[in-house]
Amino acid sequence: MFFACFDNAIFLCVDLVGFAKEYFEKAAENKEAGGHYNLGVMYLKGIGVKKDVKIACNYFIIAANAGQPKAFYQLAKMFHTGVGLKKNLPMATSLYKLVAERGPWNSLSRWALESYLKGEIGKAFLLYSRMAELGYEVAQSNAAWILDKYGEASMCMGELGLCTDAERHQRAHSLWWQASEQGNEHAALLIGDAYYYGRGTERDYDRAADAYMHAKSQLNAQAMFNLGYMHEHGQGLPLDLHLAKRYYDQALEIDPAAKLPVMLALASLWVRGNYANTFLVDLIDSLPSIYPKADDWIKNVVMEEGNATILTLFVCLLTVLYLRERQRRQAAAAPPPPPPNDNIVN
Numbered sequence: 001m002f003f004a005c006f007d008n009a010i011f012l013c014v015d016l017v018g019f020a021k022e023y024f025e026k027a028a029e030n031k032e033a034g035g036h037y038n039l040g041v042m043y044l045k046g047i048g049v050k051k052d053v054k055i056a057c058n059y060f061i062i063a064a065n066a067g068q069p070k071a072f073y074q075l076a077k078m079f080h081t082g083v084g085l086k087k088n089l090p091m092a093t094s095l096y097k098l099v100a101e102r103g104p105w106n107s108l109s110r111w112a113l114e115s116y117l118k119g120e121i122g123k124a125f126l127l128y129s130r131m132a133e134l135g136y137e138v139a140q141s142n143a144a145w146i147l148d149k150y151g152e153a154s155m156c157m158g159e160l161g162l163c164t165d166a167e168r169h170q171r172a173h174s175l176w177w178q179a180s181e182q183g184n185e186h187a188a189l190l191i192g193d194a195y196y197y198g199r200g201t202e203r204d205y206d207r208a209a210d211a212y213m214h215a216k217s218q219l220n221a222q223a224m225f226n227l228g229y230m231h232e233h234g235q236g237l238p239l240d241l242h243l244a245k246r247y248y249d250q251a252l253e254i255d256p257a258a259k260l261p262v263m264l265a266l267a268s269l270w271v272r273g274n275y276a277n278t279f280l281v282d283l284i285d286s287l288p289s290i291y292p293k294a295d296d297w298i299k300n301v302v303m304e305e306g307n308a309t310i311l312t313l314f315v316c317l318l319t320v321l322y323l324r325e326r327q328r329r330q331a332a333a334a335p336p337p338p339p340p341n342d343n344i345v346n
Contacts, residue, residue: 017042017047017048018048020038020042020048021039021042021048021049023035024038024039024042025039028059028062031066033062033063033066033067033068033071034063034068036059036060036062036063036066036068036071037059037060037063037068037070037071037074039059040055040056040057040058040059040060040063040071040074041056041074042056043055043056043059044056044074044084053078053083053084054084056074056084057075057078057084057085060074060075060078061075069098069099072095072098072099073095073096073099075095076091076092076095076096076099077092079091079092079095080092080096097135108127108130108131109131109136109138109139111127112124112127112128112131112139112142115127116146121146121150121153121154121155122153122154122155124142124146125143125146125147125150125154125155125156126155128140128142128143128146129143131143132175132178135182137178137179137182137183137184140175140176140178140179140182140184140187141175141176141179141184141186141187143175144171144172144173144175144176144179144187144190147168147171147172147175148172151165151168154168156168156171169194169199169201170201173191173194173199173201176190176191176194177191180211180214180215183218185214185215185218185219185220185223186215186220188211188212188214188215188218188220188223189211189212189215189220189222189223189226191211192207192208192209192210192211192212192215192223192226193208195207195208195211196208196226196235196236204236205230205235205236205237206236207236208226208230208236209227209230209236209237212226212227212230213227219254220254221250221251221252221254221255221258222251222255222258224247224248224250224251224254225247225248225251225258225261225262225265227247228243228244228245228246228247228248228251228265229244229265231243231244231247232244232265232268232269232272241269241272241273244265244269245266245269248262248265248266248269249262
């Protein structure tokens with residue numbers, strides 16, 4: 001928006017500003033992002049209105065929530081300079097990055113998506129890879145996801161033609177890592193999985209724990225569950241059943257849908273605490289080698305009718321053992337019966 005006023009046409013300029021403000025207000029009433037943005041500019045620069053940075057900031061926030069890129073840029077400058085908003089350089093950097101990613105080159109993203117929807121997986125991967133090199137976090141995630149899901153169909157090129165499985169895993173690992181460094185919690189979770197299971201890299205429980213901690217800091221319930229599991233088994237983290245329970249409880253608080261796996265995990269903790277070095281613990285420890293991922297195990301095994309019956313019987317067994325253990329403890333804690341009175345006279 002640009003206004004130019006000359007000495008012999010000041011009245012015309014004033015009229016134009018008034019008309020502009022009126023139409024911007026009407027646009028804002030109709031929830032048009034451009035109306036809010038331009039009103040923000042008028043109040044920021046004092047064009048036709050009294051300069052008021054706070055009002056300008058409010059208009060920019062409304063416009064930004066509606067997806068107006070220029071509003072993001074104005075808010076970034078406010079965070080950068082501390083004018084209108086408290087100075088916050090990390091927030092300013094994030095907003096500048098968001099604006100940069102919405103530039104005209106963003107057409108590559110639409111092109112990649114259209115290619116994917118048409119079934120042109122290799123073309124979509126090529127376009128997302130190009131955007132990933134430019135630093136687009138979404139493109140980094142999408143390219144890595146295509147590599148993991150479609151394998152050879154992704155048309156990933158390696159040193160000697162199409163990528164081998166190892167090269168694809170390494171490329172996906174690198175892309176997930178780049179995305180995680182830009183705050184993608186799902187990418188951080190997958191990096192943890194890669195280190196935990198040794199996919200595309202050497203197995204490293206310590207690095208897996210670090211990646212899960214990063215995802216956990218962004219309130220990822222799956223990462224919390226995984227940290228609890230690692231504490232329960234002493235993998236990459238100290239063996240600590242109390243900390244394991246804390247993480248399991250936190251996962252349930254963040255995501256109520258995790259109730260079933262958390263209940264099973266808590267049952268596992270109870271068995272370890274009360275029946276250590278028994279066949280029950282050995283049975284529980286053998287499950288991960290058969291079903292590496294808890295979610296796949298629940299979807300593909302537990303939900304089947306026959307396996308659900310077996311699981312029900314197993315839970316019933318745990319319940320019986322728990323009740324017997326509680327009965328034994330109550331009996332041990334009960335006061336001894338009074339001694340017989342030998343002085344009773346018949």
